[in-house]
Amino acid sequence: MGEISSSLEAALQATQTRPIPKSPQVRMRELVKAEKGSTKAAAARLGCSQRQVERYLAGQVKRPTPRLAAALEREVHRTWQPRVRARAIKKAAAAGITVETRARFGFTSAAGSTDDPRMRRITEQLPPATTAQLLAAHQAGAGEQQLAQILADGLGHAYFRDRGQRAHGLEVEISDVDYLDVGLL
Numbered sequence: 001m002g003e004i005s006s007s008l009e010a011a012l013q014a015t016q017t018r019p020i021p022k023s024p025q026v027r028m029r030e031l032v033k034a035e036k037g038s039t040k041a042a043a044a045r046l047g048c049s050q051r052q053v054e055r056y057l058a059g060q061v062k063r064p065t066p067r068l069a070a071a072l073e074r075e076v077h078r079t080w081q082p083r084v085r086a087r088a089i090k091k092a093a094a095a096g097i098t099v100e101t102r103a104r105f106g107f108t109s110a111a112g113s114t115d116d117p118r119m120r121r122i123t124e125q126l127p128p129a130t131t132a133q134l135l136a137a138h139q140a141g142a143g144e145q146q147l148a149q150i151l152a153d154g155l156g157h158a159y160f161r162d163r164g165q166r167a168h169g170l171e172v173e174i175s176d177v178d179y180l181d182v183g184l185l
Contacts, residue, residue, distance in 0.1 A: 002144030003177040004151060008135070011097070011182040013077055015088035020073070020080050024064050027076045028056040046071045082090035088184060089139070093132035098125050098183040099155065102177035107160060117175065122159055125185070130154030146173050 021027050028042070032053065035041040039057070043050040048068055057060045064072060099122075106117030126134070134150045154174030156161060 002147070003180050004147040005138060007182045008138045008147075009077065009178040011184050012088060015084060015184065016081050017080065017084055020076050024061070024069065025056055025059055026071060028053060028074050030076050031072065031079065032057065035083075045075050066119055089135050092184045093135055094128055095185040096126050096128045096131045097134075097185060098123065099151070100181040100183075101155075101174075102178040103174050103180070105152075105155075105160075105172060106157070107170055107172045107176055117173075119178070121178070122155060124155055124158045126151075126154040126158060127163075130157065145161055148177070 012082070021030060024051060031045065032039055032042045035045070039053045040050045043053045048071075052061075052068075056064070056115040101123075102119060102121045104117045105120050105122075130150065130153065134147065134154065137146055137150055152172045155174070156170060161167045161170055162170050
């Protein structure tokens with residue numbers, strides 16, 4: 001998981017009202033429940049065998065491998081308290097999110113200007129349309145590059161083009177994300 005995905009996920013997890021279960025067996029049960037009882041679908045999400053999922057459900061395995069433990073935690077976080085998560089996403093999509101980042105920004109602009117990529121620290125509120133697009137892409141499992149492009153477009157509009165007031169046609173690109181902190185409004 002990349003910096004943008006993990007920051008979005010952390011912001012969404014902060015909206016949860018209960019912590020996720022601690023034991024691997026209960027986590028596995030929650031994941032299978034989210035997959036409507038399909039151990040095969042749960043195994044596909046975790047990248048393990050269906051039999052391994054069944055052994056966890058039966059309590060035959062007490063400690064998962066580090067790789068499986070990380071995958072199990074990640075996938076349970078994605079499905080934990082779906083109504084609370086859905087409300088937080090809907091509210092953020094309507095109001096926007098605040099993004100604080102330190103990353104390398106480059107842009108295309110008129111000849112003779114300083115458009116070389118450089119590290120910038122930016123704190124900006126993204127517009128609701130961009131927020132909705134970013135959260136929908138994250139929920140759909142989009143890759144880090146696609147999320148970076150959506151984020152760059154949103155920050156380009158909000159910061160570099162001053163919400164459409166100047167620098168029309170300026171294309172922004174983001175790379176080398178040092179950190180990213182997402183705040184739901």
